[in-house]
Amino acid sequence: MAVTSDYALPCxxxxxxxxxxxxxxxxxxxxxxxxxxxxxxxxxxxxATAEMVREEVEPPGxxxxxxxxxxxxxxxxxxxVPLPGDGLxxxxxxxxxxxxxxxxDGVDGVRARGCRVVEAPESTVADPLIEVELSIAxxxxxxxxxxxxxxxxxxxxxxxxxxxxxxxxxxxxxxDVLEG
Amino acid sequence: MIETVVSTPAVAxxxxxxxxxxxxxxxxxxxxxLVTSVVRAARQQIKGLRPAPVEGVRVRWxxxxxxxEVDVVIxxxxxxxxxxxxxxxxxxALVPELTGVEVESVFVTVVDVAC
Numbered sequence: 146m147a148v149t150s151d152y153a154l155p156c157x158x159x160x161x162x163x164x165x166x167x168x169x170x171x172x173x174x175x176x177x178x179x180x181x182x183x184x185x186x187x188x189x190x191x192x193a194t195a196e197m198v199r200e201e202v203e204p205p206g207x208x209x210x211x212x213x214x215x216x217x218x219x220x221x222x223x224x225x226v227p228l229p230g231d232g233l234x235x236x237x238x239x240x241x242x243x244x245x246x247x248x249x250d251g252v253d254g255v256r257a258r259g260c261r262v263v264e265a266p267e268s269t270v271a272d273p274l275i276e277v278e279l280s281i282a283x284x285x286x287x288x289x290x291x292x293x294x295x296x297x298x299x300x301x302x303x304x305x306x307x308x309x310x311x312x313x314x315x316x317x318x319x320x321d322v323l324e325g
Numbered sequence: 326m327i328e329t330v331v332s333t334p335a336v337a338x339x340x341x342x343x344x345x346x347x348x349x350x351x352x353x354x355x356x357x358x359l360v361t362s363v364v365r366a367a368r369q370q371i372k373g374l375r376p377a378p379v380e381g382v383r384v385r386w387x388x389x390x391x392x393x394e395v396d397v398v399i400x401x402x403x404x405x406x407x408x409x410x411x412x413x414x415x416x417x418a419l420v421p422e423l424t425g426v427e428v429e430s431v432f433v434t435v436v437d438v439a440c
Binding site for chain 2: 211212214215216217218219221222225228229230231233234235236237239240241243244247306307308309310
């Protein structure tokens, strides 16, 4: 507050002294009109700064997740396959893979691993087709033809019901066998 | 003769609003969009304003009409193809209605499906 020491009041005190004596009540402070005027504006200042001190500035709580989904969106936008329609709607291959993996996971004893999705060469704007390679791990007792059929059935159903594209091909790769 | 000029952020904000009218749709900004939004929000908050979101929609002018690119995350309940058609319809209908700007085409990219 040294800068204020030059502001001498007509009563002989300066602003610095009034600030020091703000909460004291000596004879001069109580009666002097100059000091009272300065004290009033200093009180406003003190209230305002106290408010700023109390205010806690925090980054929004969901900042990290917002940044991460922005990063994911950038990555995913680069790798897309067309959806049926006017050819302007597309879906990221990772989104398709997530849906198909989830569908395969629904079969007893099956764990979906990797899922590669590409647009089929014979795909057209009117009728987009995709090719899928899904690798799965199966519990040892369930390595049967029925399990493969069930996975195939569920993946095809999910592709049509939840994505809306047809599969030109689905390759199932049993990449691992799990202990049951 | 009165000429109305609609700015790019205004078109983008209406497009975001239109896309999010469709059930189960959230418009997803990329990193560039997020950075722009932070700067824009900070600048306007100083003036006590709260800007409508514009991120997740890219606007390109093609003469007087616009080409819009919308990135969305959808909930897994509905078919992705149907939802993106609904987003296209909603944006096509609302942007000219609210801004008077013609829409040439609406690209929709589903970046994620919430299972």
